[in-house]
Amino acid sequence: MPYRAPVEDFAFLFDHVVGLDAVRQTDRFEDASEDVTRAILEEAGKMTNDVLAPLQRAGDQTPAKLENGVVRTSPGFADGFKAVAEGGWIGMSADPEFGGMGLPMTLTTAVNEMMSGACLSLQLAPLMSQGQIEALEHHASDAIKELYLPKLISGEWTGTMNLTEPQAGSDVGALATKAEDNGDGTYAISGQKVYITWGDNDFDGNICHLVLARLPGAPAGTKGISLFLVPKYLPNDDGSLGNANSLKVVSLEHKLGIHGSPTCVMQYDKATGWLVGPEQGGMAAMFTMMNNARLGVGGQGIGIAEAAYQHALAYALDRKQGKTSRPDGTGTIVDHADVRRMLMTMKAETFAARAIALCCAKAIDMTNATGQAEWKARAAFLTPIAKAFGTDTGMAVAEMGVQVHGGMGFIEETGAAQYSRDVRVTAIYEGTNGIQAMDLVARKMMDGGEAANRLLDEIEADAEAARDVFPNMTDALWQASETLREATDWLTEQSNMDTRFAGAVPYLRAFARVLGAHMHLKAALADKGGPREKLARFYILRLLPEHVGLLAHAQAGEADLFALSADELAA
Amino acid sequence: MPYRAPVEDFAFLFDHVVGLDAVRQTDRFEDASEDVTRAILEEAGKMTNDVLAPLQRAGDQTPAKLENGVVRTSPGFADGFKAVAEGGWIGMSADPEFGGMGLPMTLTTAVNEMMSGACLSLQLAPLMSQGQIEALEHHASDAIKELYLPKLISGEWTGTMNLTEPQAGSDVGALATKAEDNGDGTYAISGQKVYITWGDNDFDGNICHLVLARLPGAPAGTKGISLFLVPKYLPNDDGSLGNANSLKVVSLEHKLGIHGSPTCVMQYDKATGWLVGPEQGGMAAMFTMMNNARLGVGGQGIGIAEAAYQHALAYALDRKQGKTSRPDGTGTIVDHADVRRMLMTMKAETFAARAIALCCAKAIDMTNATGQAEWKARAAFLTPIAKAFGTDTGMAVAEMGVQVHGGMGFIEETGAAQYSRDVRVTAIYEGTNGIQAMDLVARKMMDGGEAANRLLDEIEADAEAARDVFPNMTDALWQASETLREATDWLTEQSNMDTRFAGAVPYLRAFARVLGAHMHLKAALADKGGPREKLARFYILRLLPEHVGLLAHAQAGEADLFALSADELAA
Incomplete structure (x- = not known):
């Protein structure tokens, strides 16, 4: 299919x-x-x-x-x-x-x-x-x-982001690419960049690289970074293509997945570039690009989850194997309870992740339309969750898709394995999911947990309002939200950042769990007795309880993480 | 490294x-x-x-x-x-x-x-x-x-297992390969078998295939299956190799991982075979092979987990990136709390899975040495847990290994991705992990939960005995064991098998979680104040709480799994 x-x-x-x-x-x-x-x-x-x-x-x-x-x-x-x-x-x-x-x-x-x-x-x-x-x-x-x-x-030209260097991955501030003022409004960019997605192609007119580099005498770290636009061909004033710029693709990476996307090592050798934003204002400009890219990457995880789900469902509806007791069955493996468990999990998780990503996007829209600080804070808070949960969901759903296929899932021709290979990078690029979680519990909680608590207030208000309609589901959601609020309070009280970071990943996931339950509850309210209520019931009663273990983990502190020495880790 | x-x-x-x-x-x-x-x-x-x-x-x-x-x-x-x-x-x-x-x-x-x-x-x-x-x-x-x-x-010859056919995977009873009596003590075997691991090689003298096939007039399903030994070369009486048998490798599968292991499609065309065990006693004989193979496959998952952990740790100890506040740090990413979280999880999970597999093996040894029914029941109960938890741990640890590597993890040359590709099949072959879980809650609970409860009794006795030494850890373990006991009682009371199957996978995982905590507690008792106590603390206080969510899922029944029609699943 x-x-x-x-x-x-x-x-x-x-x-x-x-x-x-x-x-x-x-x-x-x-x-x-x-x-x-x-x-x-x-x-x-x-x-x-x-x-x-x-x-x-x-x-x-x-x-x-x-x-x-x-x-x-x-x-x-x-x-x-x-x-x-x-x-x-x-x-x-x-x-x-x-x-x-x-x-x-x-x-x-x-x-x-x-x-x-x-x-x-x-x-x-x-x-x-x-x-x-x-x-x-x-x-x-x-x-x-x-x-x-x-x-x-129009797509006549395309754009790329050039941040990473071999010694400067998650730590962008360590980059060494140099920019020198040519004195004519242009700069000469020199250095090597790695992991440049679509760093070149053979189907459009020009490839425009946004390159982070350091001007002479700039301070160390991220403060000293400036952003430059470095096109493959230097455009003439009328927009037609002029001479080739002094840059090249050195090699392509041999990757686990997304083989159709060329991941380039780029070499700049006094390539001509134009400053974007002020000198040493590169990180601010890059963050504009990265925040939306993070939401976009979350969406990539969700897209793969949807595709892997459809692919696995089609197989489950077609594959005859074993007997079941289902009187209304189709005679295929979709009648097996454990296959159903996988398919329902895939569908419910994909819905939750998609709803969270769209709520994040809505907050961006409301920020752009109204300028209100509350919407801005919400967009900022939801972005790491949308990215990490969207991509973790993509990985988990793609893995389940392989599992639904049984032995066929391991055979490349089936196509199930490709989803799991392709989606793997989404949990890594645009800031690993660990970095998303650290962003959530540090920068995004500098407000003392205000953005988090405002979300929890909304969730609990909605749960209260629907109590008579869905008593079990709303009770489970309300309790989960309160448990999450306690963990949020605890985290915001921790001044040692390592204490927060030690619980960051499980906390982010627990927050996504509760948000996902909220989304499913809203869907159920709009489809009482229908399939969306049934899917919500599955999610809230079977998947939401995961938050208990996650929040215990999130509040366990950092001491035991550092209890073993390097030698003991290796023993 | x-x-x-x-x-x-x-x-x-x-x-x-x-x-x-x-x-x-x-x-x-x-x-x-x-x-x-x-x-x-x-x-x-x-x-x-x-x-x-x-x-x-x-x-x-x-x-x-x-x-x-x-x-x-x-x-x-x-x-x-x-x-x-x-x-x-x-x-x-x-x-x-x-x-x-x-x-x-x-x-x-x-x-x-x-x-x-x-x-x-x-x-x-x-x-x-x-x-x-x-x-x-x-x-x-x-x-x-x-x-x-x-x-x-001696390894002069090698052996294979031939169960699966295109229409008969998990449902072995659907197989169609035929055996006809040649009247001279041999049989003529005809049919196609798929997914035959090491179905051929170029380094040993003979390849001996154990092939499941059906004699004329045999009943349908697993009851009618017989087992035959079908060698590549027909041996002479002195053991030297005679004529080639009438069998061949038709093709090799193109797989996600384990590329060094040839996975063959085998064609038998009136190949000469010898009956092993009685006519129509094939499944009993095959189960001998499969039970140990299941434990062996669990060990494969654990082996990859160990290797992936070592590989990721070496990278984490070497890779300089970002700053941390650790005063005793090495200056590499191993000082980051979230990297530590991953490494500690990898190490603690690998230890737990390994200990469970060895306990299963010990139960087999005690059965073989003493013939006692209790040991036999324990081996039978632990086998699906050792297989599923060992391989799930292999997958999870290999994925974390990729994540520890960041962008490098997605590049094939790094080697981290190979672990995740190779290990993927272990959750599928020798009975998918879903089938292991179904085996656990059905066949392995036909004793009314006796084998399960005997394990829980031991766990709680050990927890009680160690209460004064490690009050927090033993309390957490005892509580978890009691929660698991309630779930076990609930499952054994369900006569509708779909109700059990609906909770099978989360139940198996929860059981493994509690067993793993028991193993870590024993390790801590033997190494008070040492690294094994520290690792136990991490596992019991951070990972064990996962059982709460799993056991809620395990007892949620089957109704909501089948609430959506096929059309609604596809909508």
Whole structure:
């Protein structure tokens, strides 16, 4: 069964769970009516189903390769990217002044998830461009905006992010790439960057690299970093392509998954670049790009979860094996209780992760539309959760998809294993999930837990209001929320950051569990007696109890983590 | 850092946790003194470290391939197998009458784990032979024993298991391979078998296939199945090789991992075979092979967990990135609390899974030495737990190993990803982990929970006895054991098998959690104030609480699993 975009699920979530109406009621997004969002979901779904999904296996089987210094992309990828570009899907949320559609991030998040589920390797190309567009919108000079934005938004050109160096991964501040002022408004960029996603391709006109580098005399660490725009071809004033810049792809990485996405080692040798934002303001600009990229990566995990679920369900509905006692059965393995447990888990988790990501996107939209600090704090708080839980869900669901297939799951031709290989990187890039969790319990709790507690207040109010309708579910949710509140209070009281960090990952997961239960409760209220109530019941009564163990872990402190010496760890 | 066999850990477990002394005190195993077991562990460790470990990457990078109908094995594998054979490691527990060493399965389980951690693909070859040796010892005629056992034990020949057919995977009873009586004491076997591990190789004299097939007029299902020994070459009476049998390797599977292990599609075309055990007694004979293979596969998961842990620890001790506040730090990522959380989890889980597997092996030894029903019941109860928890731990630890590596984990050259690819199949073959859990809550609870409760009695007695020494840990363990006992009682009261199956996987995992805590407590008691107490503290206070959520899930019944129709699942 090929991938089918979950259009109905998105429409339901917009209307009944996420509350997109609040976004539609703002001046900025008044055009995003229900009809419009519906039409866009359907149009995007057609494109992902018909154009992108058929490329997914091809990307795996015929990886991108480097030939004479040029990347040759997987078969069909050039046409696939063209379809994405022509549909306007790159610039959905971009500024209309430069050709964007100015639509809410909530909608972009939905469409990005669909593209990821259909073909993750290819989707990374527009995702990188989207991040660059946003960074340039916020930080670039008018001249750069006018020259670059229309071409990035139309897909004539593409964008990349160049942060990592061999010695500077999670610790970006350790980077060594140099920038020197040429005295003519340009800079000479020199150094090597690694893990550059879509660092080159053979299907568009120019590849625009946003490169972090250090000016002479800049302070050490992240404070001394500046951001430069370094195009593959130096554009003429009219936007036509001029000379090749002094940069090259040195090699491609041989990776566990996303073989269709070329991951490049880039070499800059006094390449010409333009400053974006102020000198030594590179990290602020990069964070603009990274925050949305984090939400986008969360969506990649969810897209793969959806695709892996569909793929496993189709197998379970088809595969005859063993006998069951189900009188209403289909005669296939879907009638086995344990296969059902896996499928229901996959479906319920995917829904929860998707709803959380869309709530995060809505908070971004409300921030952009209203400027309210509360929405900004909520977006900031939900971003690491959306990223880590979305990608952890992608990994877990893809693994279960392999398991549903039994022995066939281990055979590459089946395709189940590809999902688990492809999705693996999403828990690593754009800040590992451990770093997301550390961000949550440190930076995102500098408000003393205010953003967290405001979410918990809403959850408990909703639970109270629905008590008569669903007594069991609301009671379980309310109790879980209170337990989470206690853990939140405990964490915010810890001044030793290692104490917080020691519980960061289980705390983030527990928070996602409770948020997911809240999302399922809302869905159940909009579908009483229907399948969404049944799915909610499964999630809240079977999966939510996981929070107990997680929160015990989250509050256990750091002492025992450091109790063993390096020698004892190795013994 | 190359793999180093955890010899000290095994010796400690034998003496202080598993209680190998009880085995040593039996007549059958009186030769397995502490000196002997120690010497064997060290000898095996040398072999795995020096000979097998260097082959692990080669097997991945140069997979076995089929050339003109013959399997060409990965570079160095022939010498590796020779070293295993010459060390006597295949027949460690085999009957001394035919050249075996007659040693306890506990020791074989330790050595098998070491071989798996060093090179899983290659280790599958001796593991298959071990299963065949045991099946022949129990079920074959004297003539077959005398001809085949010495050669299988010495490694001159190898053995395989042929169960699965395309339409008969988990449902072995659906198999269609035919056997016809030739009237001369032999049978003609015809049919296709899939997923045949090490179905062929280019380094030993003969490959002996144990094949399940159906005689004319045999009843449907598992009752009508007989077991046949079908060698690649028909042996002459003196054991020399005669004519080639009428069987062939049709193709090799293209798999996610264990590329060095040829997974064959086998075609039998009136191949000559000999009956093993009575007609239509095939399943009983096959179960002999499968039970030990299940424990062996559990050990494979643990071996990969050990190897992945060592690999990740070496990286964490070497990789400089970011700053921490640890005053006693090494300056590498091992000083980060979240990296520590991962490493401690990996180490504590690996220890727990290893101890459980060895307890299962000890129960097998005690059964073989004493014939006592209680030991037999314990071995039967622990086998599915050892298999499923060992392999789930292998997967989880390998995934964490990738995560510790950050971006490097996704690059194949690093080697971290190979562990996660290789280990994936262990949760699938020899009965998926879901099937292990179903076995636990159905067949293994036909005693009304007696075997389970006897284990819980022991756990609680040990917790009581240690109350004054470790009040927190023993209290947590005792409470967990009682919660597990309630769940056990609830499950055994359910006459609807789907109700049990619906909670089978979380129940098995919760049982493993509690058993693991018991093992850690014993280790702590033998190492008060030392690193094993510290590791126990981590496990019991941070990981054990997971049982709460699991047991809620285990007792939630089957209704909500089947609440959605097939259409609703697909919506």
